Amino acid sequence: MPAGGFSVAAPAGTEFEAKITPVVIISCIMAATGGLMFGYDNGVTGGVTSMNDFLKKFFPNVYRKKNEPGLESNYCKYDNQGLQLFTSSLYLAGLIATFFASYTTRRLGRRRTMLIAGLFFIAGVTVNGAAQDLAMLIIGRILLGCGVGFANQAVPLFLSEIAPTRIRGGLNILFQLNVTIGILFANLINYGTSKIHPWGWRLSLGLAGIPALLLTAGALTVVDTPNSLIERGRLDEGRAVLKKIRGTDNVGAEFEEILAASLASQQVKHPFRNLLKRRNRPQLVISAFLQLFQQFTGINAIMFYSPVLFNTLGFKSDASLYSAVITGAVNVLSTTVSIYSVDRVGRRALLLEAGVQMFLAQVVIAVVLGIKVTDHSDNLGTGWAVLVVLMVCVFVSAFAWSWGPLGWLIPSETFQLETRSAGQSVTVCTNLLFTFVIAQAFLSMLCHMKYGIFAFFSGWILIMSLFVFFLLPETKNVPIEEMTERVWKQHWFWRRFIEEDHHEEDEKKVAGNGAASNGAADKGHIGKSAVSVVSDLTAQYKTAFHLSSTRKAELRVAKNVVLLLLLWLSISSSRWGFGAMGRGNAGGLWIVAFAIAAVAGLASSAAVYNVGGGAGWIVAENYSSWASSKIFHVGDKIVFEYDNSSHNVLEVRKEDYHSCNAKSPIAAHATGNDSISLTRYGHRFFICGFPGHCAGGQKLDVRVQKHRLAIPPSGGGSAAAPASSGSAAPTGSDTASAPVGQTPHGVGAAEAFGGIGSAIAAGAFAAAAVVLLC
Template identity: 80%
Template structure:
């Protein structure tokens, strides 16, 4: 992030004066802890569910199956248990439900208060999980964490987009995704250490989620709400005062007037979800929904949720499996940095297509090794082949982290026009959490039934999504939002047929699109 200030041009031609002020930096760092919390939740569950102490207390059937060396159960089926999968997936089902309420609070109560609500949900969820005495208490804790995820994923990216100067908005959106990967890595490191603490190491793993939860809660109390949110709620003087603070200048009238106009026009759109279904918005809606479904069917969350369990299934010892999960978490973080550097240089399509080839090959190699060498009731893989599997998993994770991870969120945020952007974000988050829940709930059972074929299954989906990108996903690199219709949709061989007519509402939508910085819900 460069020091000093710059002038960011608005799409309408007006130059907005803006500096990167300490208030902006601090606010964005505090808000991004929502991503840290989400990532920690993703990463911690897989390590905890592979800990013998945790399994013996809550899932004795699974514990006996794993520990019984004479059992004739398939290597692939030792962890197949619906209750164990519910421990992971309940968070995402709760997040899906909470998103509908979070959309309302983000709009009516503000981004800051919605982040505070998320932090409070996180704290209570952490307390219940760390103190859990039975499965019901454990699941309720996960549900509360899921509510926090729903509220945080709705409010934090909006907050980051609206608080940041225009020219670093994209980088700050990927900062949220970077914090998710850091949270996963932190969770894997914690699991690696607490696995050696008997019999309460799992409680420490779940309890340390309180650190990012407290950071988000305290941060949301200390930060200011965005000018966009204040103006939207009729607090114009306060909005202008905050705008002067975060831009580091008193010369904010041009940007302030644009935000006021954006608020006026956006409020004229009475039914954003109905507008979302109109013919002219169909390309953006189809692409946003498909990207979220495809993102989950790469198989990434199956690996990130259950990495230690997966490595245990492949015959790794407990320490080795957690250690391998730490490696994949580190690769995830570093590869996300690659995306920050390259996304505006090489373009979205190139990253997605290259990653498709890399992910598909790595999954096929894993399937071949497991199919030939890992027997149902054998002792697992040899040391050399185990290393190859870890390398292939890291190859897969790295390609996802610089492509489908951040771009699955970034592309929808670039393509929805302003008057449907809030509704479009809600649909995007809901579809993502729905299919995250499906994969989390089904993966261990799929692993049991498909065996090594699970990687062929995900590899096949990678082929389908790569074809989708090749034929149906246009390039949006360096194209202003207000020019998307003319330069992207009307030029595309297929989507141009949805842009054939323009009525008064269409022209109004174009006008809305030219208002910069308002409700930019990039993820």
């Protein structure tokens, strides 16, 4: 192989020859400027909203609270819904634009979708830079959000599809690297423009036009990906582009693999509906949860509002902007670590190490702020301020080489081609949804929870690290089109979601029937063979139908455990809200009631097991191993699928089961599709009555358990006690002892914690709903 080239090995032993060509490098750099724009928009708002000129023009109430000492708690100076909407409206618009971006990415291609994003960015920058009132600011942010929706949909797909497999991770992270560079540029520009009065903020918002123009120019010059061209039927062009980006004419094997995946995708008329199918559930769940977890690390709370946050902690205006520049620089440098290590160390190792690092940093910050920062303290003190900035840098660095880039990389490389656009759409949509939630809620949460906000995020970091450890498989150096075979079917948990591929078995049966037909002398025999083929295919369709029910039953216990934990969190958080607020909360009550109903319904539903899985009821199948991997309960059903011309099902006693005695069965079945209800607990024994079959292994021992997992009583009946005691307690008792000035806007701490409790309860309920859908 020529110098600078390398092979991407497919599992079947073929090699996809590829070089790191200039076309690939240039295309990826130009495409990744979409991340530069996204990062600039992330970083610019925090600095602008800390500028007095900006606040005086658009948010005079916030300006007054900020500049009149003692008027407001340090934690609450920036608690303003309009100010938060200025930041969050971008993500809400991006969320809506994502649905349209999925269509354009699939039908118009990745390159044209990036062009649309660039045009939206240019329009948004123009409106924001010329804004005269809050309405113009919001409209500009909405236009920028549309650009974000289209860019975040197309760019990660473009990068993952154009890059050779072994450097796919590193090139894909160019998107996240440009996000961090954009944030750093925004912080640097904010630091400079803060000294330009009174229009420095306009310069900060207007300079976003530079990355917008770069993205637009890049979209006009780069080639589209071979995957996109082939998917849209432009095969010759797709092959030519593949040769160009790989730097070789030997692209036949890779072209055939992309073409096969494309043909399969064309059979999917409703990609979003197909995305919900069981075999695509692992990719969907992991992608959605990665986006949720990425936002609940708290990173965007720091990146959006870092100057505001440092102002809150007592830093002066220049010092807060300077500290934001430091964290932005750390963000960029740490992302380069990920580019180097992601395809060497792997995805899981980076995420797990970062989880520990981020957790410790958040805990230290919470402790320092809890001890040293009061509602009306003037400053944090030099030593403690340095420690806080250092811990923020430790946190940001861990995120930058893990959850930042990998939250986008992993979803973009795991979805199959037929669902990739829809899957990326859901990924971006979920990310923008939770980004909007954090952006809109953070300053209010900071006001009410104070230093506890960092403890809140550290708890989420612990949860997401456990998720990675148990449920996230490694995707390093795995070709995108081979994820199903090499990743999902090999994972201890997700493999049960992937339906077995019966195509090879069908082909063998057709070939066998064809051979029998060729040996026959009359058309009647040929006709019989054809009927047999149709019968076999019909039986396999029925088997596949039962398989989905079977695998659903296998996950029942795990689902119930997770749902019970979420139910506990929902009830606990809601009771926290009820007790603190001193009054009932109908919204919280229906959440809890619905969660209870969901768990109870899941716990009580019967399961259907297809005996032997895809193989069915045959000789030489290891049914002891199959049964040992299941948990049967009273009320479940087992289904025997078989050819009734050569098999049957006899239920026998224990001694007849061990001796393979078929002379005195308890019950006999011979339809070829027998559904047997498990109506009593204990052992049930089944054998095939045809001579030699039972001795050959065609026998099944089913151990039926008496009870399913039940919902335990809450605290020995103590759940009702808080309601009565809470109603008897004075509603103002929690706030009466609070010092004046520590409960902003006349809202007591009890009401604040009540709202937080209800919010967490709602979050637990939403998570329970996601688990229920799994």
